Amino acid sequence: MLGLMARKVGMTQIFDDEGNFIPVTVLKIEPNVVIARKEKEKDGYNAVVIGVGEVKKNRITKPQAGRFPSEIGVKKTVREVRDFETEANVGDKLGVELFDGCRYVDVSGVSKGKGFQGVVRRWGFSGGPKRHGSKFHRAPGSTGQATFPHKTFKNVKLPGRMGRERVTVLSQRLIKVDAEKNLLMIRGAVPGINKGLVFVRQAVKK
Numbered sequence: 001m002l003g004l005m006a007r008k009v010g011m012t013q014i015f016d017d018e019g020n021f022i023p024v025t026v027l028k029i030e031p032n033v034v035i036a037r038k039e040k041e042k043d044g045y046n047a048v049v050i051g052v053g054e055v056k057k058n059r060i061t062k063p064q065a066g067r068f069p070s071e072i073g074v075k076k077t078v079r080e081v082r083d084f085e086t087e088a089n090v091g092d093k094l095g096v097e098l099f100d101g102c103r104y105v106d107v108s109g110v111s112k113g114k115g116f117q118g119v120v121r122r123w124g125f126s127g128g129p130k131r132h133g134s135k136f137h138r139a140p141g142s143t144g145q146a147t148f149p150h151k152t153f154k155n156v157k158l159p160g161r162m163g164r165e166r167v168t169v170l171s172q173r174l175i176k177v178d179a180e181k182n183l184l185m186i187r188g189a190v191p192g193i194n195k196g197l198v199f200v201r202q203a204v205k206k
Contacts, residue, residue, distance in 0.1 A: 002098050003081050003201030004032045005052050006184060008109070008192050014175065014185065024175050024185040027107075027200060031093040035072055038080070048084040050094065051075025052197075077197060096182050104171045104203035105184075109192030113164035123157045167191040171203045 006027040013021045030052045038047035053076030057065055060074060068074050072091060088094060099105070119125040119140045128136030140159065144152040152158075173187040184200065192198050 001081060001083050001201055001204075002085050002102075003199055004029055004094055004098060005050065005077060005079060006030075006198055006200050008190065008194060008196050008198055009183070010194060011189070022175055022187055024187055025190045027184040027186065027190070027198065029096050029182045029184065029200075031095060033072055033075065034088045034090050034092045034094065035068055035075060035078065037088075037090060045082060046084070047080050047082040048088050049078060049080050051078045053077050079199065081201075096177050096179055096184060099174060099177050099184065099200075099202070102174055102177075102202050104206040105174050105186060106168055106170050106201050106203050107172055107186065107190040107198050108166065108168040108201075109190060109196060109198035111163050111165050111167045111191045112193055114162040116160065117162040118159045119157060122159065122162045125157075171206050 006029045009026040009028050011023060011025050013023050015021050032050040032052055034048055035051045036049040038045060038049070040046050051068070051072075055074050055076040057074050065074055069090060086094075086098065114121075118138055120127050120138045125138075125140070127138045128134055130137065140157070143156060143158065144150065169188075169190060172190070174184065175187050176185040177183075178185070186200075190198060
């Protein structure tokens, strides 16, 4: 599997050869530095550990700083990618060139948080009658039994916190790779807030 961490820059539109405009999300890939390798003989599986972003050494504990080689420095975000398909050694910087020839990608990120929401917005309930005097508009309705066992079962759709969950969107079209500016342009929207960090990998289903 090939994958890198990228930062969500924003959305724009580009035109294809026929003059049709395509809405795209622009992702900027900062240098993904290889900070460690996992070997099957030693660790039981093959993986590459990559890191992005800079952080001051006095901001983290000594045990945390000890996992980073001295010539690389401390990275703010670290991720392990199993079965990395390209040869990568400690200290290598990976960029958009990994996606040359790739047509579809999967994008993972933390979705936007929407706070505490009711059942109409969170689950799409239609609600009750809108007429005057119905006394039932946006309430969740029955939540349990009137007799034994007098409890609400698990997985009942109720009001609660909405959003801010790990979301993966599969098989999104990779429209353009800008090697000069280290940008990926992906058709449609991707999870996460603006300027947020996402993980981009080659599509597993295409």
